[in-house]
Amino acid sequence: GAGKTTLLRILASVDKPDTGQLEPGHGLRIGYYAQEHETIDVKRTVLQNMVSSSPNITETEARRVLGSFLFSGDDANKLAGVLSGGEKTRLALAMIVVSGA
Template sequence: MSDKVAHLRFPTPAPCGRTPLTASGLSKAYGSQEVFTDVSLAIDRGSRVVILGLNGAGKTTLLRMLAGVESPDTGEVVPGHGLKLGYYAQEHDTLDLDVSVVENLRHAAPDLTDTQVRSVLGSFLFSGDDADKPTRVLSGGEKTRLALATLVVSAANVLLLDEPTNNLDPASRAEILGALRSYEGAVVMVTHDDGAVEALTPERVLLLPDGDEDLWNDGYAELVSLA
């Protein structure tokens, strides 16, 4: 299995302005339960940010807001010049379950030829008939690989990644982390995986629920697996 995993690379990100994504004054509550209040974040071109916080601190909620999937109660998310967003959702809700594996990839990159689409899918271990399977029958690990494949072809310049290495076999995980390491765009990541943080080499950390930002230092590394 591991022999078949091709060397993945994210394509060169689409050009964008200096700050492709800005969020200011974001708050979210569910009923009387406040998740976080007044969180602001500016994502500069090529910057790398890890979001840390205990379970329930709103990490996934914040990524969903940045992706435009969920609305904040207060504040706003403002796309900068040329923003092209790639969002990896932990629950794979970016995939269309009603179409085939191949169709999901075509939606993400309509300019690719059929040969190119099948070649990318092959590198994510979907070869031959597997590529024509309906997406809804895939296992959790297969959905993870497909969702990541759609990101790889998207030329996004800001990736929002929510636990991208969950469910991956060791060979696929190593490939994704290698691709992340050499990716030139900006990344905002939520993860419990020390190896993913190491591959990302983050510059900054955002701590939830307080929304405090700090420069990354190794003292934060021990919070990753606790988060």
């Protein structure tokens, strides 16, 4: 009710403020972890979600990062919509890592 989540969503550029503007400090990068996994596109694969978080990442690098979050082999080709809640959490955190936040 106090607007904490709204403030964080605005700071992470997930939402836009109703009035005014946000002027982030030099070099500031904010990662946003959505508890409901709304940053994950359930119609894309795990690998496609990673690439959308960091367009300059190579497939090899994305797979390496996914491996460090316990995704292996064909997991990268699974649709994100079939992942368990825990797997979606790991994917969301991996996406934050590759986003550079």
